[in-house]
Amino acid sequence: MATIISKKRRCPGCGEKLDARWELCPYCGFGADQGAPPQQQQSGPPRTQALDLGNNRDPYGGNNNNYCHDDETTWFDWSLLERHADVHRFVSVQCARRTLRTTAHECRRLTLSQLIQRSEKSWHGVKLDAPDWGDSSHSIAFSAELREDGVIVHLIFNAHWEPLEFELPQGSGDRVLQWRRWIDTARPSPEDIVPWQDAPRVPSAPYRAGARSIAVLYAGTGPTAGGDGSASVRRS
Numbered sequence: 001m002a003t004i005i006s007k008k009r010r011c012p013g014c015g016e017k018l019d020a021r022w023e024l025c026p027y028c029g030f031g032a033d034q035g036a037p038p039q040q041q042q043s044g045p046p047r048t049q050a051l052d053l054g055n056n057r058d059p060y061g062g063n064n065n066n067y068c069h070d071d072e073t074t075w076f077d078w079s080l081l082e083r084h085a086d087v088h089r090f091v092s093v094q095c096a097r098r099t100l101r102t103t104a105h106e107c108r109r110l111t112l113s114q115l116i117q118r119s120e121k122s123w124h125g126v127k128l129d130a131p132d133w134g135d136s137s138h139s140i141a142f143s144a145e146l147r148e149d150g151v152i153v154h155l156i157f158n159a160h161w162e163p164l165e166f167e168l169p170q171g172s173g174d175r176v177l178q179w180r181r182w183i184d185t186a187r188p189s190p191e192d193i194v195p196w197q198d199a200p201r202v203p204s205a206p207y208r209a210g211a212r213s214i215a216v217l218y219a220g221t222g223p224t225a226g227g228d229g230s231a232s233v234r235r236s
Helices: 079-083 085-098 112-118
Strands: 008-010 017-019 121-124 139-146 151-158 164-166 180-184 207-209 213-220
Touching: 079 085, 139 164, 151 164, 151 207, 207 213
Parallel strands: none
Antiparallel strands: 008 017, 121 139, 139 151, 151 213, 164 207, 180 213
């Protein structure tokens, strides 16, 4: 049997080894056939509010402390709202969901680690209850029950450069969870996020998550889950 040997090359952006067939680097997203990126693009992640998105320059001029500055380094360019209306809408819908939540948990003063430790949760991969914690893993999924909100949320993180299909929890006993899609960053705006109450149902079959995307699904634990709505995820 003949063995096919795929030649390797290095990404001009991050220097990682790439398969010769790849058009994009799976580590940094840089085009494999592009030249070396400009030096100013290697200085770190951009700052969202004041970054000049038109030419990718650093508006701070090397000064990252803008306290008491009243000049172009701190002024907000409101034209960016129109230019990036999809980003503005995405964040606005997220904020609207926050106003629907209860505030009881904010009085408990729990750390994030404590909150995760005490919650009803379960970790998954593309298969249920089979998370891949290996160094080469590019995907993970997470289910958690928000009892006070009466929902179970299922988060899918696909950092792979190709779409992946993830199994969805089906509930327990005769109570079948009816999943709805709140967020899917692989979909174009305005389908990437919808108002919580308007989230469309998704089939119970494996959910297809696009390359380098995040999806947030939820299912009610009330009557919509079937019976008395006591469906839950297993504790890990």
